[in-house]
Amino acid sequence: MTAALTPEAEQSVDDIARRYGLSTDAVVAMLYAVNSGGGTMAQFSIPELGGSGQWMRGGMTMVGNMFDNALKARVDGLCNELSQLLATTVVFPPAATSPAGGFTANNWWPADLGVPSSTGAQNGSRYAVFPSTARLAVESNGVTRVYDTGQHQIGGVQQQQGGPAGTVSFTSQFGTFDTTGLVEVTGGQVAAAPVAASAPEPIPYAEPGTYSEPGTYSEPAPQSVAGTATAPTGGPDDIFTAIESLAGLHQRGILTDEEFAAKKSELLGRL
Structure with missing residues (x-):
């Protein structure tokens, strides 16, 4: 198996692949997609499952052929099983931390963030997504910043052609966004937002009285x-x-x- 999974997770993935008539690579690809969506949603592009599609637990399932109801049911069943696997099993092995508790030897993000659901690079920047702690790490020009993703369930990265260097755009249930709309984490805590001055209470309108x-x-x-x-x-x-x-x-x-x-x-x- 090409993906880094725990032995228990590998055994479960093999069993799921056999029951659904899929390759283990296809199941692992969907496992990462479901994990990127926080266990409740997924955006995927898997040839064995009709190409590009989307899944949301208890709601929407979309596949390449919108009239193929059998494929929709297959994708929905697969994603639900993988969501349950992520909730009940240690799927990814824990990252080895450095003695100083900072960065690992092989990873560029802070070790206390744990294991990312997905990593990649775009426009000269690297990113790592941590849905379990609602964190996003982005490295640009040798500087690593960590952001609070709030309610965003990151399902993928918005592909950009010729975008400005150092910019990365992501997709979630709210659409496309970048780090300018997120709050940067400082010292493990979300930086406090400025308190807006309270507006004066409006004078109630009434007829002459x-x-x-x-x-x-x-x-x-x-x-x-x-x-x-x-x-x-x-x-x-x-x-x-x-x-x-x-x-x-x-x-x-x-x-x-x-x-x-x-x-x-x-x-x-x-x-």
Whole structure:
């Protein structure tokens, strides 16, 4: 077996490959894809499984031939078994740490990050993904930085042609992103984000009334039906204006349906 797996994981992979009628290399490739997706999703390109596809636990399975339901079921079953294997078995052997607890002899990332689910290089930079601790290590120009990936479940690296040197873009369930959108880890902890100044509380809007104290509003008393707004003395325009005023009081709940209907009828009777 070409991949670095524990003996127990190798035995499980051989058994899964035999039951699914696949090569061990194909199963190992899918194992790495599921591990890169945190055990819940995978993006893969495996010829034995129809080429490129995606899988999400309990949800979506996509294969090259979207109408091949048998292949979809096969991929879903395989990924679920590999997800369970990752959750119950030590699949990857632990990395040997240096006496100083810093970098290993063969790896460029800090040893305390453990074993990455995937590594690679792009545009002059190297990267290593650690989904179990939500960490991403990137080395560029001899400097290694570690980032907190937050809710991102990195499923792959966005291929770039002729991109700026030192840039690496990744894909997750949220789409494509790069390290400029991540928080860099300092001393093993996520650097504290600046606290934004709290905005002043908005002044509550209300119809004309009175405020006895902040946040306490008293509704204005309803206009008397004998007032000028409801007892017009002019022509039709005044009567219609008074009806509109009554409608506003009715909509605000100041007048009941019966009171509004009675007064409206009274005013219309004056036309």
